[in-house]
Each structure stands twice: as C-alpha cells, then as structure tokens.
Amino acid sequence: MKYMLIMRATDETFQAFQDVDFNEVMAAMGRFNDELIRAGVLVAAEGLEDAAEGVVVDYSSEPPVATDGPYGETKELFGGFWILNVASKEEAVEWAKRAPLAGPGSKCEIRRVPSIDEFPQDNEWIQKEKAWREATGQL
Amino acid sequence: MADTGGREAVAAVWRIESARIVGALARYTGDFALAEDLAQEALAEALVTWPRDGAPRNPAGWLLTVGRRRAIDTFRRRAALDERYAVLAHDLGEDGGTADIHWDPDQIDDDVLALMFISCHPVLSREARVALTLRVVGGLTSDEIAKAFLVPTATVQARITRAKKTLGAARVPFEVPPAEERAQRLGSVLSVVYLIFTEGSSASSGDRLIRFDLAGEAQRLARVLTRLMPREPEAHGLLALLELTAARFPARTGPDGEPVLLEDQDRRRWDRAAIRRGRAALARAEQVGRGLGAYGLQAAIAECHAVAESVRATDWDRVVLIYEALGRLAPSPVVDLNRAVAVSMAKGPAAALPIVDELAAAGTLPNSHLLASVRGELLTRMGRTEEARADLEQAIRLCANERERVVLERKLTALG
Numbered sequence: 001m002k003y004m005l006i007m008r009a010t011d012e013t014f015q016a017f018q019d020v021d022f023n024e025v026m027a028a029m030g031r032f033n034d035e036l037i038r039a040g041v042l043v044a045a046e047g048l049e050d051a052a053e054g055v056v057v058d059y060s061s062e063p064p065v066a067t068d069g070p071y072g073e074t075k076e077l078f079g080g081f082w083i084l085n086v087a088s089k090e091e092a093v094e095w096a097k098r099a100p101l102a103g104p105g106s107k108c109e110i111r112r113v114p115s116i117d118e119f120p121q122d123n124e125w126i127q128k129e130k131a132w133r134e135a136t137g138q139l
Numbered sequence: 140m141a142d143t144g145g146r147e148a149v150a151a152v153w154r155i156e157s158a159r160i161v162g163a164l165a166r167y168t169g170d171f172a173l174a175e176d177l178a179q180e181a182l183a184e185a186l187v188t189w190p191r192d193g194a195p196r197n198p199a200g201w202l203l204t205v206g207r208r209r210a211i212d213t214f215r216r217r218a219a220l221d222e223r224y225a226v227l228a229h230d231l232g233e234d235g236g237t238a239d240i241h242w243d244p245d246q247i248d249d250d251v252l253a254l255m256f257i258s259c260h261p262v263l264s265r266e267a268r269v270a271l272t273l274r275v276v277g278g279l280t281s282d283e284i285a286k287a288f289l290v291p292t293a294t295v296q297a298r299i300t301r302a303k304k305t306l307g308a309a310r311v312p313f314e315v316p317p318a319e320e321r322a323q324r325l326g327s328v329l330s331v332v333y334l335i336f337t338e339g340s341s342a343s344s345g346d347r348l349i350r351f352d353l354a355g356e357a358q359r360l361a362r363v364l365t366r367l368m369p370r371e372p373e374a375h376g377l378l379a380l381l382e383l384t385a386a387r388f389p390a391r392t393g394p395d396g397e398p399v400l401l402e403d404q405d406r407r408r409w410d411r412a413a414i415r416r417g418r419a420a421l422a423r424a425e426q427v428g429r430g431l432g433a434y435g436l437q438a439a440i441a442e443c444h445a446v447a448e449s450v451r452a453t454d455w456d457r458v459v460l461i462y463e464a465l466g467r468l469a470p471s472p473v474v475d476l477n478r479a480v481a482v483s484m485a486k487g488p489a490a491a492l493p494i495v496d497e498l499a500a501a502g503t504l505p506n507s508h509l510l511a512s513v514r515g516e517l518l519t520r521m522g523r524t525e526e527a528r529a530d531l532e533q534a535i536r537l538c539a540n541e542r543e544r545v546v547l548e549r550k551l552t553a554l555g
Contacts, residue, residue: 038248039155040362043412085359087352090151117389117408130407 162250376435382417
C-alpha cells in the first residue's frame with residue numbers, strides 16, 4: 001500500500017525553523033529519511049520551494065484569477081512529501097509521527113496513493129495515462 | 140478520536156521497531172531466545188495498556204523498558220545472585236534503562252543483521268527459518284504468518300518455540316557470524332527471503348491479497364539486507380530478481396485469475412518503477428564486482444525480458460549466454476531446459492532439440508511435464524507433428540496443474 005505523507009507548516013513554524021541552524025535541520029531530516037531507507041519503505045520524497053515563490057489560482061470567478069505569493073496564510077500549504085510503501089495506514093501514521101516537523105501548527109497529512117489499476121481500465125484517458133506512465137517509468 | 144493507540148497502532152509500532160527491540164534485548168541479555176520471549180511479552184503488555192491509556196510518547200522506549208524489566212524479573216527468579224543479573228541490574232541504573240534508547244545506527248544495523256543470520260541459521264528447518272525471520276525481522280505476528288502460509292496459528296507458534304529451543308541447544312551466539320562463515324551463511328539468509336517471496340508470488344491458492352503482501356515483505360527484507368550488506372553482490376542480485384519478478388505481477392493473471400504466460404502478457408501492465416529499481420539493484424550487484432551469483436544471473440535474465448518490447452524482440456542470444464553461466468554456477472535440469480527454450484528462440488528449434496533429448500536420456504526430470512511439453516513444442520515448430528503429439532499427450536498426463544493442462548490441451552488440439 002502506498003501512502004503520501006504531506007508536510008504542512010505555518011508562518012510560525014517557518015519562523016521557528018529560521019532560528020535553528022540549517023545544518024541541524026538538514027541532519028534531522030537526513031536521519032529520518034535514512035531510517036525510511038533502512039526500513040525499506042521509502043518510494044519517493046521531495047521538498048517544495050518557499051511558498052513566497054509560488055502562485056495560487058483561484059477558481060471562484062470566471063476566468064480563474066492567478067495571484068503571486070506570498071500568501072496571507074501559509075497553514076494550508078504543502079512543504080513537501082514522502083511516498084512510502086507500507087503494510088497499513090497505521091504504519092504510515094507511525095512513520096509520520098517520527099518526522100522531524102515539530103513546530104507550532106505543523107501538520108502532516110497522510111493520504112493513500114491509489115494505483116492506476118484502481119481506475120476504470122476501459123477508459124481511454126486512463127489508457128493514455130498508462131501509456132505515458134509506461135514511457136516515463138511513472139507506474 | 141482514532142489515535143489512542145489501538146491494536147492497529149500497536150501493530151504498526153511493532154512492525155517498525157520489533158527487530159531493534161529484540162536485537163537490543165538480545166545484546167543486553169546475551170540470549171536470543173529469551174530476548175524474543177521478552178519482546179513478545181512487552182508487545183502483549185502494550186496491546187493491553189496502550190488501547191486503554193493511550194500510546195506512550197516514546198513507544199519504542201516503552202517496549203524496551205518493559206522488556207528489560209521482564210529480563211530482570213526472569214533472572215531474579217532464576218537466581219538472585221546470577222552473575223548476568225548483577226550485570227544487568229548495574230546497567231539498568233536508576234532511570235529504568237531508557238538512556239541508550241537513542242540508538243546508535245551502527246549498533247542497530249549489527250543487531251538486525253545478527254537477527255537475520257540467527258533466524259536463518261542452518262540448524263533450523265526451512266519452515267522454522269521462514270517463520271522466525273518473518274516474526275523477528277519482519278515484525279509479523281504468528282497469526283499473520285499463519286494466514287500467509289495457510290497453516291494454523293498453533294503450528295506457527297510451535298515452529299517458533301521449537302526453533303528457539305533448537306538455537307538454544309546449539310548454543311548459537313547472538314552475533315553476526317565471523318567473516319569466514321558469513322559467505323556460507325549468507326546463502327541461507329538469501330534463500331529464506333527468496334522462499335518468502337515465492338510463497339507470496341505463487342498465486343495458486345489461498346487469499347491472494349495476503350500472499351502478495353508476503354511478496355512485498357520479502358522485497359522489503361531484501362532492501363534492508365542490501366543496506367546492511369552493501370558489499371555483497373548477491374544481496375543486490377536477489378533484490379534485483381525480486382523487483383524484476385514483481386514488476387510482472389500486474390500482467391501475470393487474467394481477469395478470472397488464470398495465469399498468463401510470459402509470451403501473452405500485456406507488457407504495458409508491467410510496473411516500470413519496479414523494473415527501474417530492479418535494474419538499479421542489478422547494476423549495484425555488478426559494481427561490487429566478484430561476478431554475479433545465481434540470483435544476480437536470474438535477475439539478468441529477467442532484465443532481458445523487462446527491457447524487451449516483445450518476446451520476438453528479446454535478446455535471446457544474451458539469455459542463452461546467461462543460462463549457460465547459470466548452468467555452470469548452479470547446475471540443474473530445469474536451468475538446462477530453460478536454456479533449451481532460449482536456444483530455440485535464438486537459433487531455432489532444431490538447435491534446441493539435442494539439449495532436450497540429452498535431458499530426457501539422462502532421466503533427470505522423470506515426473507515433470509515440463510520436459511515433454513518443451514519437446515512437444517519444439518517438434519511442433521519443426522513440423523514433426525506425430526512425435527509432437529506423443530510428447531504433448533505425455534505432458535498432459537504428467538501435468539498436475541489444471542490451468543497449465545488446459546494450455547497443453549489447446550496446443551494438442553491445434554496440431555489437428
């Protein structure tokens with residue numbers, strides 16, 4: 001079973017992290033990632049660049065409106081993710097608890113990643129996506 | 140609120156921590172069998188306490204502390220002045236002994252590796268090695284192991300109890316074997332992981348979902364092993380073989396669960412990410428040097444199939460070469476038979492027939508339908524219909540698997 005662990009932080013978390021030595025943050029995250037690798041469960045992981053460099057597209061009007069960062073509220077923004085291959089949702093939760101994300105308002109969201117095989121296989125768009133996944137090794 | 144440390148949460152912690160808890164307790168008490176008992180007692184206590192009081196802040200530390208207290212109790216019961224007890228009591232100190240819970244990664248690696256070698260010790264039966272590995276290194280419960288192998292839980296428990304007694308009687312020390320023994324013993328570790336995988340991947344009977352989980356657990360164990368023994372080419376070779384084999388799972392069965400032969404598989408359904416991981420593992424096996432072993436060579440054959448667009452486009456010359464190497468390294472009539480099939484694809488059926496005839500003359504596969512079925516296939520392609528019919532009929536007689544028999548009967552009918 002694949003699960004995505006999605007980091008979420010707040011302005012306060014980021015502020016708190018500013019005060020910590022960058023090497024310490026790197027080391028804490030590195031140790032956690034190493035644990036995941038040692039346990040044979042890590043499939044993929046990426047961090048995201050500062051939300052201030054991001055853009056939000058708002059669909060509440062037609063046409064949608066694009067706004068550059070920074071945003072008023074960062075607490076619902078993702079900071080990065082891990083994809084783990086584990087035996088159960090509880091195991092994914094247990095790993096998430098060990099992630100070095102401590103900070104005011106910090107959260108980690110855990111979502112199952114369904115396989116493309118769970119979608120209707122006779123759908124032409126699913127077929128097309130499978131072809132792309134095959135060509136690019138994303139299956 | 141869901142997050143109160145229910146049974147599933149305890150099980151999740153256990154899966155992640157069991158190997159190091161057993162390992163730390165074994166290092167601490169110097170007694171593997173006792174350590175495993177203590178760890179199980181700690182787990183049992185967690186299953187009662189956590190759902191009631193909530194999970195502790197440091198679950199691993201909690202389990203280890205309980206295990207250590209039980210160790211002290213055990214030694215106290217055995218003999219108040221037991222030398223080991225005195226040592227333990229000294230180590231335990233005032234704080235209940237959680238001080239060194241901040242594990243030293245090198246020490247943990249050694250512990251987990253030692254557990255793997257002990258669980259796969261040659262004094263144990265194959266069944267016992269499998270059960271003990273899944274329980275001690277994989278963190279599976281006796282129930283889960285029983286479900287995966289379609290045997291009663293009591294059987295699994297009896298196997299584990301007997302295995303621990305055997306290890307105790309043989310005075311197996313808790314340690315990674317010395318270098319001169321390691322190569323030999325590694326073979327046993329790898330074969331146990333491979334056995335777990337094949338049990339999980341043979342979807343012939345039982346609850347297939349659980350068995351695929353078992354194959355996944357074998358892949359995880361192989362990944363752990365390659366991390367622990369990065370200088371062992373066969374650990375990488377085994378991981379490569381498992382990844383490349385598992386990559387075909389999605390295409391290996393049809394809508395009704397019937398097996399689909401390699402030549403008929405929809406290769407678009409193969410798991411490209413698994414193929415990529417498998418090829419990377421194979422490349423690491425080659426980088427280590429010292430040549431590929433039996434697992435690495437089988438992985439190399441699997442890679443030939445994985446990168447080919449079709450059966451026809453497969454590099455059969457290379458497959459033949461690898462089968463020749465495999466036959467020299469691990470001679471077996473089944474390898475020879477597979478080589479014959481590869482030769483027939485590379486050079487035509489006439490070139491392959493002598494290999495098959497030699498195997499038939501040697502009488503090495505007397506009760507297998509495979510030899511007759513391959514011979515029948517070759518003769519069919521050569522147009523020697525009457526002889527082909529005789530072989531296919533024999534293959535059908537010998538074939539115990541109903542699904543495969545249907546395929547053979549279809550071939551026989553096609554002869555007209």
